[in-house]
Amino acid sequence: MSNREVADLLAAASAAYKIKDEQKNKFRSIAYDRASAAIEHLGSEVKDFWDDGKLEDVPGIGPNIAKHLDEIFKTGKSKHFNKVFLGVPPSVFEFLKITGVGPKKAIKLAKELNIKSSKGAIKRLSKSAKSGKIAEIERFGEGSQKVIAKSIKEHEARPKERMLISQAENIARDVVGWVSENKSVEKIEVLGSLRRRASTVGDIDIAVATKNPESILDHFIEYPNKTRTLGKGPHKASIVLPNNIQVDLMATENDSFGSLLQHFTGSKHHNIALREIAQKKGLSLSEYGIKGINNLKFKIKNFKDEESFYKSLALSWIPPELREDAGEIEAAKANKLPDLLKLSDIKADLQIHSDFDIETSHDIGDSSMVEIAKKAEKLGYQYIGFTEHNPSQRGHNERKVIELIKKKREAINRVNTKIKIFNSMEVDILPDGKLAIGDKALGELDFALVSIHSSFAQSRQSMTARVLSALSHPKVKIFAHPTARRINKREGVELDWTKIFEFCRENNRWIEINAEPTRLDLPDYLVREAVKAGVTLTLGTDSHHVRSLENMRYGVDVARRGWAERKDIINARTLVEFEKVLKGGE
Ligand code: DGT
Ligand code: CA
Ligand code: CA
Ligand code: ZN
DSSP states (O other), X not given: OOHHHHHHHHHHHHHHHHHHHTTTTHHHHHHHHHHHHHHHTOSSOHHHHHHTTOGGGSTTXXXXXXXXXXXXXXXXXXHHHHHHHTTSOTHHHHHTTSTTOOHHHHHHHHHHTTOOOSTTHHHHHHHHHHTTHHHHSTTTHHHHHHHHHHHHHHHHHSOSSOEEHHHHHHHHHHHHHHHHTSTTOSEEEEEHHHHTTOXXXXXXXXXEEOSOHHHHHHHHTTOTTOSEEEXXXXXXXXXXXXXXXXXXXXXXXXXXXXXXXXXXXXXXXXXXXXXXXXXXXXXXXXXXXXXXXXXXXXXXXXXXXXXXXXXXXXOOOOOGGGTTTSSHHHHXXXXXXXXXXXXXXXXXXXXXXXXXXXXXXXXXXXSOHHHHHHHHHHTTOSEEEEOOBOBOSTTXXXXXXXXXXXXXXXXXXXXXXXXXXXXXXXXXXXXXXXXXXOHHHHHHSSEEEEEOOSOTTOOHHHHHHHHHHHHTSTTEEEEOSTTOOBTTTBXXXXXXXXXXXXXXXXXXXXXXXXXOTTTOBSOHHHHHHHHHTTOOEEEEOOBSSGGGGGGHHHHHHHHHHTTOBGGGBGGGSOHHHHHHHHTTOO
């Protein structure tokens, strides 16, 4: 069960309590809401806490809720929750997804409109709004019906899947280009999760500084690729693009642009935490600035830039990647923010597949060693590793594998380049933890990457043993795309990260942040844990084409979101330093 699913379950339980007896269940439902928010907000998987027997360490989860979750994780079912939901029509939990519909309204809608099943519940609700049936319900009226109809439209417009950061970037670039054609744009920035460089993006948020918001918004909603306009007010408009991708645009005067930037960069949780700090100082925060809560004479304070905004709350400026309310505010207060890794720190790409025919059963790259080396020089790298997949097991005995590795080394030697090229290989971790090539063949490599490409569904325990066994070979230095997730396609494997991290730290193995936008693996929240555990990481683009070497920046984004500094990254070291570590010195 993912954090999202657990959080939804707890929120649904809270709603069910409210529906049954709000007065009597007041504190229960507060506890469930709190636990739901805590889990939604949690940096790591709640199931991992459970695996370690530490559910109660999650702030917001008390012994009672922990007991009920334990039953669910153990058996997949829960008597307790079944009882809580008993008598509440399943449609209610669908209705709760509509903005502005709380538990009371949801149950009333279900009863009065006689919609009980969750299947098609929202479609039927939408029909009722259209035929005027919602307005007829006591205490709803025309106004309420209109609001619900609008919220349903927004709900249905939401994309089913979140965008990859690379897709969101491309779309945002095009919209920014269009909006910038308007002469009254003074500044324009992309905000929200895209500015925080999150690995996936729900919708795109853009802010414009201008003296003429109206002209900007009028121009924005004429964006040629839009399918429809969701709404337009004096300072904000939203449009929808193909595939239900939403773009929000906010426009404001230049002298309050800093407040706007800060507010719509989020995250929501970061902003909520800041608001609490402001409240303690008797101030209130909004996208327009800061003002006194009880003092009407205290004029709203605008901020031209974010530095002055954060300074007014006695905080140092916080890099957007860290704004998740995961300790960054405390660190900013104490002036102890990390000195985050930068793209310019990267001196190598340690996962690249060239077109050298290694006779693998997996895919090979499209670009030649020469093209790739040239590109790497352009990127300012000092060294790279060619990491084609191992030769297929069928038809290659060890002697043949060794021949191929030697042939590849000769090909590398023929490349005329200033940079150092390592003869490496991405070797499959077989289901039993053995490697797909033998010891002697491994001995021919400068170092090996290992990764999981099959049997993803093993239990946490056997998967952990499998990976540790693979990492034990002395030539193996890198654990590549360690969760093996494919964003929106495949969940990651289950591993005991504490054990993996400990092994890697003790034995000088490096965990990869795979920079391919469909992977971004290790995920940011695990990067944070790895860094805390003192593990050294490596960045690789997993390029199969020379142009993908540019994807390194997405890996840097993930590293930064995981609070990684230059010292945490092996390929941020110079070639001399890297070779020293490779030979076993540190
Ligand atoms: P996304 O679009 O799901 O990838 O994530 P965001 O973070 O871009 O979220 P979005 O587009 O809903 O809102 C952009 C920012 O606006 C968000 O990060 C913080 C701010 N914001 C939105 N809703 C709220 C809210 O209810 N309270 C506060 N304090 N801030 C909000
Ligand atoms: Ca957004
Ligand atoms: Ca938005
Ligand atoms: Zn791979």
